[in-house]
Amino acid sequence: MKMESLRQKLQQIVGIPLTIKELNKQDSNSFFNYKNSTLMDSVVNEGEVWFPLYNKDGRMSVLAGELNALSLEEVQFMELILANMRDQSQVSITPQEEEKRDIQNLSLWIQGQIESGQLDMTIPEHLIVQKQMTLGMVPFVLSGEGTHLPDISYIQLKKLLVSYFDGEILLIPLKNHEWLILARQELILGSLDEREDEQEETGAEILSAFCLGLHELVANEWVGVFHLSVALPVDPRNGLPATVVMLKETIHLGKTFHITDYIHLPWELVLEQLVFSIPGSQRARFLEHVGDHSILLMDTETLLTMETFFQLDCNVSETAKRMYIHRNTLLYRLDKIKNETGLDVRSFGDAVLIKLTMLLYKVTKRK
Known part of the structure; x- marks a missing residue:
């Protein structure tokens, strides 16, 4: 046995x-x-x-x-x-059985530290898989959902990931259809440095582009809904449970505030994290002070217009182009919002208030 x-x-x-x-x-x-x-x-x-x-x-x-x-x-x-x-x-x-056993022990340790709230612990020496970890590894959390999602074997998923990363990675199952992936940063940077791109990219931009391909690969391989989060390089030997919790919370925030997205980046959800941490009573007082415009926000066209407008840094021309509408049509919609809320999204102060109201609406109405 x-x-x-x-x-x-x-x-x-x-x-x-x-x-x-x-x-x-x-x-x-x-x-x-x-x-x-x-x-x-x-x-x-x-x-x-x-x-x-x-x-x-x-x-x-x-x-x-x-x-x-x-x-x-x-x-x-x-x-x-x-x-x-x-x-x-x-x-x-066999080496495969030994690797699987070591990975399972690490998974149990991570989940035990999370349950006990000891998130900044160093991986103990008896978990020999930590010898495969180095400074500067990029952590990903891949989470699948859906009642019809098939069982994905560890061997199948790792084989697919090794092919995409073009090198060895650590794959740690966390729970059903949830995995932690650790990859040396050289694998990711090297794969994208080969592109003929004259414009220098930041680490965050490289990881964002890398996640797009990774998510598409996994989603095409297995039928189901997958969410992916990633962080900048870390030393996984220290504080790995805290990194896992942060990435899982990032997915939760992304699913709450951006329900059509499947790739969730922590540096793009800073404001969402702040809003989510506000107690319910304070949210109610804020909405009472600035005005609860939830009826307006329930209109799909208005909500899409404002989200696109903010996504494109409040640029009227670019927003109209992205939405395939005439510039005057967009200006009409923005004037309508001003008439119904008293807030002009073309004004920085009013735009901040509307953005916060939108986020508060999402976190309260979609729970």
Whole structure:
């Protein structure tokens, strides 16, 4: 039986979370006295009980669980089961199985840190996958939704991503149809530096363009709705849970304020994040002060006009061109907004108030 399958079965039996850890050589020698492949029974360390699984190159792999959550009978039961399975666990595992196990352990650690609110923690040494991480890796979160979304295998998705990134990446499943992707920044910058583009791009612009291709690739491969967020390069060895939370919140903000978008960039959602953090009572007071124009905002044509106008930096000519309407038609619509709200979007102060009102409308009416 594979170690991961065994972990899941034992976890189901005892009813507490169990994880597989690989100890470093020093801890392996300190806690376990093995000779001629003979392993000791479980040991206790810092509130956990460790059940030895197998030794590989001087590093002990153990099954770990919270000591206070296990009765003496459960500990003895697990020792008996693992003793009977030890011969099978001594069999060498393939590199693919070892990689999958390491990735699963990292995923469990990330989710555990998020649940406990410890977001700035450094990845512990026993999670050996951290050795594949370097300073300057670009983190992505890919999230799929939809009841008809098929099961996407880890192997299939990683193969597709390696082909697109043109190099090795780390793919960490977070939950059903949600993945964290870590890629060396050289893979992304190099792939776009080859374009014959005379205009120098910023890191944010490069990542935005890269995400467009990545999202299209995944969406074409599997039928379903996918959302993608990305951050500037980080050192994933430190504070990775905080990065994951930020990217997941970015997707949530994007889905709340820009329902037709599927790529959500944190540097483009700063104002949305601020508005989302405002308590409901303060939102109500703001709308009461400036006027609640939600009836006007419910008009699709008006809402689209204002969103396009703001997207193009309040440029009348460019907005009319983008919307395929005559410039005078756009001016008529803007005058209509002024007549009904008392606010002129061509005035900076009034434009700010209307923009905030639009965002508040979205966060309150679409919940």
